[in-house]
Amino acid sequence: MARTSQSIDAAQAIAAAVAQIELAVREVQPAVEQLGTLIDHMATGLGELRNSRQRDADSEAISVFPDEFDQAVTGLQKNVHASITHLQFYDRLVQHLAHIQDFLSGAAGQLAGDTDEAGDVWGVLRNKLRTRLISEAQRELLDAVLPPPGGVQFNSRQAREEHAAQGTVELF
Amino acid sequence: MTRILAVDDSPSMRQMVGVTLKSAGYEVLEACDGREALNIAKEQAAVDLVITDINMPNMDGLTLVRELRMLPHYRGVPLLVLTTEASAEKKLEGKAAGATGWVVKPFSPDRLLATIARIVI
Numbered sequence: 045m046a047r048t049s050q051s052i053d054a055a056q057a058i059a060a061a062v063a064q065i066e067l068a069v070r071e072v073q074p075a076v077e078q079l080g081t082l083i084d085h086m087a088t089g090l091g092e093l094r095n096s097r098q099r100d101a102d103s104e105a106i107s108v109f110p111d112e113f114d115q116a117v118t119g120l121q122k123n124v125h126a127s128i129t130h131l132q133f134y135d136r137l138v139q140h141l142a143h144i145q146d147f148l149s150g151a152a153g154q155l156a157g158d159t160d161e162a163g164d165v166w167g168v169l170r171n172k173l174r175t176r177l178i179s180e181a182q183r184e185l186l187d188a189v190l191p192p193p194g195g196v197q198f199n200s201r202q203a204r205e206e207h208a209a210q211g212t213v214e215l216f
Numbered sequence: 217m218t219r220i221l222a223v224d225d226s227p228s229m230r231q232m233v234g235v236t237l238k239s240a241g242y243e244v245l246e247a248c249d250g251r252e253a254l255n256i257a258k259e260q261a262a263v264d265l266v267i268t269d270i271n272m273p274n275m276d277g278l279t280l281v282r283e284l285r286m287l288p289h290y291r292g293v294p295l296l297v298l299t300t301e302a303s304a305e306k307k308l309e310g311k312a313a314g315a316t317g318w319v320v321k322p323f324s325p326d327r328l329l330a331t332i333a334r335i336v337i
Binding site for chain 2: 080124131133138212214216
């Protein structure tokens with residue numbers, strides 16, 4: 045690709061966006077790690093609470109006739125499990141942003157004329173991103189905003205089904 | 217104690233899987249990709265269950281499942297795939313590779329533990 049002043053400006057703008065995404069993820073990482081550690085400590089503490097209780101009482105009676113203590117521990121356990129589920133959305137976000145970063149870096153490289161690749165380099169970049177995206181909803185959004193040359197048939201049902209499948213378990 | 221190998225390139229996911237499993241009394245080994253998991257599987261004496269992500273560097277999860285199924289002592293070990301992928305095509309690919317089951321992220325700890333209790337003897 046022939047380098048022009050505009051394409052170099054565009055490449056620099058994209059490179060700046062990539063750097064900002066990287067910084068945003070890096071800045072939030074320690075807090076999220078801390079959150080994970082806190083959940084870990086809470087889960088460990090709950091296990092110790094249950095064990096100390098069971099040493100002092102008939103465990104069978106506790107399971108059949110839970111008192112306020114047992115009900116409180118069970119409630120806290122549910123909250124810890126819900127925290128584990130919700131924290132996983134952070135992981136999805138980081139993965140999604142990493143793929144966008146790579147895509148943008150590739151685009152900036154093309155605009156700056158850093159690569160000698162010939163052929164449909166934009167199509168290759170797009171397809172690489174599409175392959176790496178982690179959900180049908182993300183791929184559908186890419187197809188809508190940046191469709192492949194031959195066009196695309198939308199399958200929003202598939203994306204809805206995928207969303208509904210979150211958390212499901214299927215044994216073969 | 218039942219020993220579970222958790223494979224994911226994301227440290228936070230490994231941590232969440234680990235917290236869930238340890239809270240239920242399981243021993244947890246961790247690997248950051250398929251290659252490391254395969255090395256652990258070859259070197260460690262006994263793993264009762266493997267839970268693996270799909271999209272990972274070096275060796276992806278479905279390749280790991282295929283490689284594990286070729287090891288004589290892993291033919292009967294349950295292999296659970298834990299992934300954001302939920303398409304029927306991917307699930308079929310996992311089943312053909314030799315996976316025992318498919319869990320879609322974000323996972324529910326209660327459901328994951330109930331599933332493990334069903335498949336681990």
